[in-house]
Amino acid sequence: MGILSGNPKDEPMHYGEVYSAWSYLLAGKGMASAYQTMLSHSGDQDLKKLLEEAIRLSKQEEEQIEALLKENGVGLPPAPPDRPDACVNDIPAGARFMDPEVAAKLSGDIAAGMVGCSTIMGQCIREDIAGMFGQFHTQKAALGVKVLRMNKEKGWLIPPPLHLHKSDSC
Numbered sequence: 001m002g003i004l005s006g007n008p009k010d011e012p013m014h015y016g017e018v019y020s021a022w023s024y025l026l027a028g029k030g031m032a033s034a035y036q037t038m039l040s041h042s043g044d045q046d047l048k049k050l051l052e053e054a055i056r057l058s059k060q061e062e063e064q065i066e067a068l069l070k071e072n073g074v075g076l077p078p079a080p081p082d083r084p085d086a087c088v089n090d091i092p093a094g095a096r097f098m099d100p101e102v103a104a105k106l107s108g109d110i111a112a113g114m115v116g117c118s119t120i121m122g123q124c125i126r127e128d129i130a131g132m133f134g135q136f137h138t139q140k141a142a143l144g145v146k147v148l149r150m151n152k153e154k155g156w157l158i159p160p161p162l163h164l165h166k167s168d169s170c
Contacts (some may be wrong), residue, residue, distance in 0.1 A: 007044060008072075008126045008127045008128040008129075009126075011125075011126050011130055012072070013068075013074075013129070014125060015071050016123045017120075017123065017124055017125070017126060017129055018069075018072070018074055018131050019125065020116075020119070020120045020130075021065050021068060021069060021074075021120070021129070022069065022074060022076075022077055022104075022131075024065065024116055024117075024120065025061075025062060025065045025066065025069070026077035026078075027064075027079055027116075028058045028061055028062055028113075029058075029062060029077065029078075029079045029080060030048060030080060030105060031054075031109055032054075032055050032058040032059060032062070032075070033079075033080040033081075033082070034105075035051045035054050035058070035106070036055065036082060036083035037083045038051055038089070038097060038102045038105070038115040039051050039052070039055075039085075040083070040085060040086035040088060040091065040107075041088060041091060041098075041102060042095050042097075042099055042102050043088050043099060044099045044154070046150050046154070047099050047102060047103055047106075047150065050103075050143070050146060050147055050150060051102070051104065051106065052079065053143060053146075054109075054110075054143060057139055057140070057143065061136055062096065064132055065132075067155060068129065068132070070076065099156070100151075100154075100156040103147065103150065103154075103156050104151075104156070105152050106147055107144065107147050107148065108142040109142065110140050110143055110147060113136070113140045114137050114140045114141060116145070117133045117134070117136045117140065118133075121133045121134055121137070140155035163166045
């Protein structure tokens, strides 16, 4: 195997790994910035805690991916500036994201992030990179369960039509 037979960190990244890690990092930076804005729009304390957790996880992922890309001589994507804090009451009701909308966006982003992590894991030939995205996937799944539970408890979850199986007996 030659170049691929030693320590994975000594192996070069292939173009797919570079592009996927770089793209994932860019998207994560954008989402963290959006969640900072959503914090100002949210009035629900449970939702704020989950947004703060999502931001923390995103920043942890960012550090790990940036270190990987730097070690491999890859330039980093731009980062949007941190968002200032604002009082939810200062945002007009018609211009404000409502808590159920923020929670739905967070849920969708988590689901998309898990798909992204799985895709990257599947294309990796470096075990360390696949493992890193496996870790991200697991953390997103745990956060997703918390968001799902909150959405159910607060009545924010809008399920699709439920399939109720009718028994054949009358």
